[in-house]
Amino acid sequence: MSIGSHLRGVLMSELRFVTAGESHGPCLTAVLEGLPAGLPIDLEAVDADLARRQQGYGRGGRMKIERDRAEILSGVRFGETIGSPVTLRVVNRDWENWKDRMSAMGEPVGEKVTAARPGHADLTGYRKYARRDIRDILERSSARETAMRVAVGAVCKQFLKAFGVEVVSHVVNIGGVSVDLSGIDRSCIGETDSDLNCYDRAAEEEMKERIRSAKEAGDTLGGIFEVIARGVPIGLGSHIQWDRRLDAKLAGAMMSIQAIKGVEIGEGFACAGLPGSKVHDEIYLDSEGHACRRTNRAGGLEGGMSNGEDIVLRAVMKPIPTLMAPLHSVDVEEWKEVLACKERSDTCAVSAASVVGEAMTAFVVAQALCEKFGGDAMVDVLSAFRAYDERVREAR
Ligand code: EPS
Numbered sequence: 001m002s003i004g005s006h007l008r009g010v011l012m013s014e015l016r017f018v019t020a021g022e023s024h025g026p027c028l029t030a031v032l033e034g035l036p037a038g039l040p041i042d043l044e045a046v047d048a049d050l051a052r053r054q055q056g057y058g059r060g061g062r063m064k065i066e067r068d069r070a071e072i073l074s075g076v077r078f079g080e081t082i083g084s085p086v087t088l089r090v091v092n093r094d095w096e097n098w099k100d101r102m103s104a105m106g107e108p109v110g111e112k113v114t115a116a117r118p119g120h121a122d123l124t125g126y127r128k129y130a131r132r133d134i135r136d137i138l139e140r141s142s143a144r145e146t147a148m149r150v151a152v153g154a155v156c157k158q159f160l161k162a163f164g165v166e167v168v169s170h171v172v173n174i175g176g177v178s179v180d181l182s183g184i185d186r187s188c189i190g191e192t193d194s195d196l197n198c199y200d201r202a203a204e205e206e207m208k209e210r211i212r213s214a215k216e217a218g219d220t221l222g223g224i225f226e227v228i229a230r231g232v233p234i235g236l237g238s239h240i241q242w243d244r245r246l247d248a249k250l251a252g253a254m255m256s257i258q259a260i261k262g263v264e265i266g267e268g269f270a271c272a273g274l275p276g277s278k279v280h281d282e283i284y285l286d287s288e289g290h291a292c293r294r295t296n297r298a299g300g301l302e303g304g305m306s307n308g309e310d311i312v313l314r315a316v317m318k319p320i321p322t323l324m325a326p327l328h329s330v331d332v333e334e335w336k337e338v339l340a341c342k343e344r345s346d347t348c349a350v351s352a353a354s355v356v357g358e359a360m361t362a363f364v365v366a367q368a369l370c371e372k373f374g375g376d377a378m379v380d381v382l383s384a385f386r387a388y389d390e391r392v393r394e395a396r
Pocket of ligand 1: 145344
């Protein structure tokens with residue numbers, strides 16, 4: 001087999017997706033390819049995740065306009081996948097207000113954006129893509145795109161459910177206010193009705209207070225969220241090669257979310273200050289003679305593979321770069337120092353990012369499952385999974 005055909009083979013068996021669409025264009029779309037045929041699709045569950053992403057104390061005016069709903073344009077018939085690419089669409093209601101300025105054809109209309117925002121893609125994107133209006137960059141770098149990641153992730157969650165896998169998230173820090181993790185029962189995560197997807201009421205009130213003051217000051221806030229994947233079978237990913245390691249894929253997927261600046265797995269950065277005896281999860285035998293752990297500091301990943309414990313990831317989101325009290329910058333047309341442009345934006349979107357983190361984790365775990373048990377039909381994938389699961393459960 002030539003390298004070319006080998007690579008094609010790899011790509012064809014892979015679960016993958018791309019998104020398209022501008023923040024104020026007519027709609028956003030995603031194409032998800034590689035899902036086996038025969039997976040029942042619940043569109044209401046997709047919409048429920050889209051609604052969760054729109055929530056959050058500190059969101060801006062845009063979220064009052066949008067009511068994100070997913071439509072399916074291909075790949076599903078009578079509520080079941082048929083093996084072909086699944087196309088999802090979310091309409092931008094704000095398009096009505098932007099039709100002329102975001103028109104695909106015709107002469108440019110409206111004022112250009114020329115004052116770059118520090119921390120956004122504005123300045124580098126404008127130069128790299130040789131544009132004359134920063135809007136050509138900000139429309140796509142906007143986190144509006146994450147609506148499609150959430151829609152794709154929601155479909156992946158339905159695939160994962162067939163294997164007993166569940167992905168949840170919670171916010172653990174906003175603007176320096178931290179949740180007391182020792183007081184949190186992680187098994188309850190996934191059940192909150194909190195505005196900030198936070199499970200520590202006292203911390204949540206303080207977070208809201210910080211968001212209120214940041215908004216008053218024309219400033220923005222970032223934070224940290226945690227994603228937990230439960231029920232992941234052992235042995236997804238591999239120690240064999242750098243690009244097959246599941247921890248690398250998860251970290252990469254998390255870093256791909258707009259405004260994320262750091263990721264840690266399990267104890268993560270805290271490991272730097274601890275001796276090995278306080279970091280590694282000792283292995284015991286339970287009453288039935290099965291290997292078990294009493295701690296999960298590894299965050300469910302050892303040697304680039306899932307080890308059967310919960311996968312625990314945390315990601316840090318920087319404060320949103322669009323400030324109402326703008327920072328020093330340059331005007332790209334006049335090439336002089338100015339204050340950055342003020343676009344309508346959010347004060348804090350960490351709770352929205354947590355839902356996106358869930359979606360990206362669900363996608364990566366679904367991709368790893370497809371890679372390991374891949375098949376064209378759900379029945380085949382499930383029977384490969386059950387045979388493997390039986391073997392590894394029996395293995396001593
Ligand atoms: C964003 C700017 C704001 C946010 C947007 C991300 O949009 P607008 O410019 O329309 O006010 O609300 O987030 C979303 C639209 C969304 O759906 O999350 C940005 O510049 O990144």
